[in-house]
Amino acid sequence: MNAEIITIGDEILIGQIVDTNSAWMATELNAIGVKIAQITSISDNPEQLVEALDNARKRANIVLMTGGLGPTKDDRTKKVLTSYFHSQLVQNAETLQIVTDIFQKRGLEVTPLNIDQALVPECCTVLPNRAGTAPGMWFEDEGVIFVSMPGVPYEMKHLMTGQVLPRLRALNSAGRIVHRTIQTIGIPESFLAKELESWEDALPEHIHLAYLPSPGLIRLRLSAFGEDEKQLEAEVNSQIEKLNRIIPDAIYGYGEISISEVIGELLKDKKSMVSTAESCTGGMIAHQITLIPGSSEWFKGSVVAYSNEVKQKVLGVDEQMLIRHGAVSEEVVRQMAEGVRKVIGTEYGVATSGVAGPSGGTPEKPVGLVWIAVAGPEKTIAEAFRFSSDRERNITRAALTALDKLRLMLKE
Amino acid sequence: MNAEIITIGDEILIGQIVDTNSAWMATELNAIGVKIAQITSISDNPEQLVEALDNARKRANIVLMTGGLGPTKDDRTKKVLTSYFHSQLVQNAETLQIVTDIFQKRGLEVTPLNIDQALVPECCTVLPNRAGTAPGMWFEDEGVIFVSMPGVPYEMKHLMTGQVLPRLRALNSAGRIVHRTIQTIGIPESFLAKELESWEDALPEHIHLAYLPSPGLIRLRLSAFGEDEKQLEAEVNSQIEKLNRIIPDAIYGYGEISISEVIGELLKDKKSMVSTAESCTGGMIAHQITLIPGSSEWFKGSVVAYSNEVKQKVLGVDEQMLIRHGAVSEEVVRQMAEGVRKVIGTEYGVATSGVAGPSGGTPEKPVGLVWIAVAGPEKTIAEAFRFSSDRERNITRAALTALDKLRLMLKE
Numbered sequence: 157m158n159a160e161i162i163t164i165g166d167e168i169l170i171g172q173i174v175d176t177n178s179a180w181m182a183t184e185l186n187a188i189g190v191k192i193a194q195i196t197s198i199s200d201n202p203e204q205l206v207e208a209l210d211n212a213r214k215r216a217n218i219v220l221m222t223g224g225l226g227p228t229k230d231d232r233t234k235k236v237l238t239s240y241f242h243s244q245l246v247q248n249a250e251t252l253q254i255v256t257d258i259f260q261k262r263g264l265e266v267t268p269l270n271i272d273q274a275l276v277p278e279c280c281t282v283l284p285n286r287a288g289t290a291p292g293m294w295f296e297d298e299g300v301i302f303v304s305m306p307g308v309p310y311e312m313k314h315l316m317t318g319q320v321l322p323r324l325r326a327l328n329s330a331g332r333i334v335h336r337t338i339q340t341i342g343i344p345e346s347f348l349a350k351e352l353e354s355w356e357d358a359l360p361e362h363i364h365l366a367y368l369p370s371p372g373l374i375r376l377r378l379s380a381f382g383e384d385e386k387q388l389e390a391e392v393n394s395q396i397e398k399l400n401r402i403i404p405d406a407i408y409g410y411g412e413i414s415i416s417e418v419i420g421e422l423l424k425d426k427k428s429m430v431s432t433a434e435s436c437t438g439g440m441i442a443h444q445i446t447l448i449p450g451s452s453e454w455f456k457g458s459v460v461a462y463s464n465e466v467k468q469k470v471l472g473v474d475e476q477m478l479i480r481h482g483a484v485s486e487e488v489v490r491q492m493a494e495g496v497r498k499v500i501g502t503e504y505g506v507a508t509s510g511v512a513g514p515s516g517g518t519p520e521k522p523v524g525l526v527w528i529a530v531a532g533p534e535k536t537i538a539e540a541f542r543f544s545s546d547r548e549r550n551i552t553r554a555a556l557t558a559l560d561k562l563r564l565m566l567k568e
Numbered sequence: 569m570n571a572e573i574i575t576i577g578d579e580i581l582i583g584q585i586v587d588t589n590s591a592w593m594a595t596e597l598n599a600i601g602v603k604i605a606q607i608t609s610i611s612d613n614p615e616q617l618v619e620a621l622d623n624a625r626k627r628a629n630i631v632l633m634t635g636g637l638g639p640t641k642d643d644r645t646k647k648v649l650t651s652y653f654h655s656q657l658v659q660n661a662e663t664l665q666i667v668t669d670i671f672q673k674r675g676l677e678v679t680p681l682n683i684d685q686a687l688v689p690e691c692c693t694v695l696p697n698r699a700g701t702a703p704g705m706w707f708e709d710e711g712v713i714f715v716s717m718p719g720v721p722y723e724m725k726h727l728m729t730g731q732v733l734p735r736l737r738a739l740n741s742a743g744r745i746v747h748r749t750i751q752t753i754g755i756p757e758s759f760l761a762k763e764l765e766s767w768e769d770a771l772p773e774h775i776h777l778a779y780l781p782s783p784g785l786i787r788l789r790l791s792a793f794g795e796d797e798k799q800l801e802a803e804v805n806s807q808i809e810k811l812n813r814i815i816p817d818a819i820y821g822y823g824e825i826s827i828s829e830v831i832g833e834l835l836k837d838k839k840s841m842v843s844t845a846e847s848c849t850g851g852m853i854a855h856q857i858t859l860i861p862g863s864s865e866w867f868k869g870s871v872v873a874y875s876n877e878v879k880q881k882v883l884g885v886d887e888q889m890l891i892r893h894g895a896v897s898e899e900v901v902r903q904m905a906e907g908v909r910k911v912i913g914t915e916y917g918v919a920t921s922g923v924a925g926p927s928g929g930t931p932e933k934p935v936g937l938v939w940i941a942v943a944g945p946e947k948t949i950a951e952a953f954r955f956s957s958d959r960e961r962n963i964t965r966a967a968l969t970a971l972d973k974l975r976l977m978l979k980e
Contacts, residue, residue, distance in 0.1 A: 165778075166778055166791075167778070167780055168590070168591070168594070168607065169594055169603075169604040169605075169606075169607065170594055170595070170598050170604070170747070170789075170791070171590075171591040171592065171593070171594030171595030171596075171597075171598060171604075172591075172595075172749075172780065172789065173591065173780075174586060174587070174588050174591040175586070175587055175590070175591070175607075176586050178580070178583075178587070178609075179580070179583045179584075179585065179586040179587070180583065181583070182580070182581060182582055182583030183582070183583030184583075185583075186582050186583060191581075192581040192582070192583075193581075193610075193611070193616075194581075194608060194609065194610050194616070195580065195581065195587075195608070195609040196606060196607070196608050196609075197590070197606065197607035197608075198605075198606050199605070204605075204606070204627075208606075211623065226757060226779060226781070227757060227758045227761060228757065228758075228761045228779050258956065261934070261936055261954050261955075261956065261957070262756075262936075262953075262954040262955065262956075263954045264756065264759070267758055267759070267762055269758045269761060269762060270758050286957075287958060287961075289758075308781065308782075310783070310961070432872075434851075434854075437858075438854050438855055438857070438858025438859075438863075439846075439851030439852065439853070439854030439855040439858065439870055439872065440851065440855045440858075441851070442846075442850050442851030442854075442872040442874075443850055443851040443852045443855045443963075445850070446849075446850025446851065446852075446872075446874065446924075446963070447850075447959070447960060447963070449925070449926055449927065449959055450927075451850075451874075452874055452875065455874055456874055456875045456877065456878055457871065457872045457873050457874045457875060457878035457882070458851055458870075458871070458872035458874075459869065459870070459871055459872075459882075460844075460851065460854040460858075460869045460870035460871075460872070461869050462854075462858065462863075462864055462867055462868055462869045462870075463864065463868045463869060465868065465913065466868055466869035466912055469911075469913070470869070470871075470882070470911065470912070499881075499882065500878055500882070501877065501881070512858075512861075513861070514861055515861065515862075547859070547861055548859060551855075551858070551859070
């Protein structure tokens with residue numbers, strides 16, 4: 157099975173957005189054994205779409221389209237597909253229900269434009285999109301599968317994960333693939349690659365390793381190809397055991413799990429709660445925690461102490477410490493972690509203080525320097541890190557590293 | 569003049585890298601009035617490249633290729649181009665000199681593979697690449713320009729800026745494009761489309777409108793095509809003036825600006841500071857603010873009051889109010905905004921309390937219900953919103969809406 161991706165819309169062609177959808181889709185499709193033959197970005201001109209479809213079906217048996225499904229006039233994909241497949245638009249009851257629900261929930265009137273979102277070509281299988289108002293559409297035509305999805309990354313991923321990938325996996329029944337994702341934190345990619353080199357070199361031919369890095373985290377993916385699923389699973393598990401002996405502390409979980417979720421489980425086991433005192437991370441740790449449903453069971457709150465005044469007044473940091481050592485120091489970050497534990501009333505407190513950049517650095521305290529502390533019932537630990545010169549990455553990496561330090565204390 | 573971009577190599581097709589080159593090239597080409605008709609990513613299979621070239625020359629008069637020029641076996645672009653243009657490989661003295669210099673500087677021996685880098689098709693104009701060992705190549709064939717460049721972003725940018733763009737600019741003396749981006753918030757896409765419909769319909773042929781939505785925000789982009797840049801700018805500005813009369817409150821800025829940056833400017837003008845009291849947004853507002861460099865000038869801190877205990881103890885919310893109305897209520901969110909203003913000591917306080925989901929909803933307080941309050945020196949306002957059933961989107965939309973309510977108060 158091989159696929160082509162067609163992205164529709166001007167945003168990519170004028171350079172306004174970088175096409176991250178295609179890389180995500182390519183990774184996911186590769187993971188189920190579908191190769192990508194070509195990725196094509198076109199404008200929303202109808203003739204161009206028809207030409208792209210005609211060309212793609214010559215090379216691939218799966219054609220995935222994103223974009224051009226909004227309610228506005230410049231979104232013409234649905235009309236083009238209707239005529240391309242010699243079909244007609246009909247109202248889809250399920251989609252109309254979803255659209256109506258979305259608008260009713262928001263307390264808004266459903267407009268004719270929204271109702272039009274529920275029109276679909278009669279010949280397609282509708283892939284209900286519970287993340288937005290435009291449904292996915294699945295067509296089969298002379299042995300080729302065509303799928304149309306919205307271009308909004310969130311909605312595309314929702315449809316791919318929930319519907320398109322499972323359907324394609326079911327079709328691709330000969331040949332099994334077993335994947336396992338291993339989540340790591342705390343070792344930069346080049347160091348990790350070096351530590352894993354001899355293990356990686358010794359992997360059998362049919363087991364592949366992929367590094368999937370993002371700021372502060374590296375996911376490793378093992379993919380085993382063969383015929384006997386049980387045997388493949390056993391082989392992958394035995395490789396993961398070996399891996400675990402090489403980097404035991406760096407692995408925080410398996411599959412699509414975030415470090416916040418892992419911390420939540422550890423805290424629930426201990427019947428403990430956490431709070432955060434954030435200077436340079438500015439609320440990012442609390443945000444990462446509260447993204448997890450049910451986090452109120454183990455997270456009580458946070459003080460974003462961006463000014464020194466808040467560090468003193470709300471967290472009780474000693475003024476003399478701030479004057480003597482500055483806000484970005486071991487002494488202050490320890491007091492912040494211990495302070496928030498008391499003020500909010502939790503067993504654990506996590507604190508950050510650093511120079512996020514791009515300005516504000518000095519020779520002794522350069523941009524990227526971040527102090528992180530974790531205070532627990534038995535002790536407080538503090539450690540300094542040197543991240544990069546990029547503000548956004550520094551904030552993300554500092555937040556994830558702080559969560560990792562909490563994880564390690566909870567595991568002790 | 570219109571162009572197509574062809575990227576060659578497997579990295580993009582397997583999702584290993586995101587294609588940032590194309591977005592950069594598209595932006596630069598648009599800026600000199602060259603439209604991009606299509607972007608195509610292919611593997612380094614020779615037949616696929618020939619097919620892509622044949623298709624591209626039908627649609628465009630400029631075809632820009634990146635990638636496939638390395639010294640290794642899987643880099644076959646140069647050979648394919650030599651035969652595509654019925655030419656033969658000859659040694660280019662200038663390139664040989666550059667390659668030799670690079671290796672001598674590094675104290676390395678020049679290998680036969682490196683010397684082969686100086687071979688170029690006889691029919692091309694060599695674009696010397698002082699950032700690497702593979703030269704750029706410029707071909708003209710039956711009225712179509714073909715340019716081949718390395719895929720390494722740094723080398724590609726060096727060749728584009730130094731040679732390709734100046735040459736294209738010289739050829740394209742006529743034809744200009746002017747783009748303006750208008751940032752909007754607070755009106756969902758379908759409603760916005762309806763409000764703007766008659767204005768959009770009245771736009772002249774050569775001015776195009778695009779909707780670029782993301783959760784909570786919609787960017788509008790006006791693109792004007794013509795010959796006289798000054799006139800195009802005047803026309804676009806006059807359309808933006810009209811737009812501003814239709815949706816004056818929804819437009820928060822122009823170009824690549826975030827709502828936090830706009831708020832920062834408004835607060836600095838007023839010599840005022842803000843703090844936030846966040847329940848359902850869990851630190852996301854503080855995070856959005858502290859992403860902005862220099863935000864410490866106008867942001868003092870935040871209390872993430874995830875538990876009711878923190879709402880009472882740190883923010884001073886009345887226990888009776890919490891019992892009588894619940895945390896997700898107008899009364900409580902007002903007290904939170906007023907409380908954080910006092911506790912942190914700022915002129916403005918922003919608060920959120922809602923049901924982010926996916927669980928925790930009741931018939932009276934369903935998932936997606938969010939109360940937002942803004943307390944200022946003169947008054948406190950509060951408003952309820954109904955967002956969706958998705959936790960992450962609810963958090964983002966609530967945070968952006970809260971920032972927007974602050975913006976509107978600051979503008980009064």
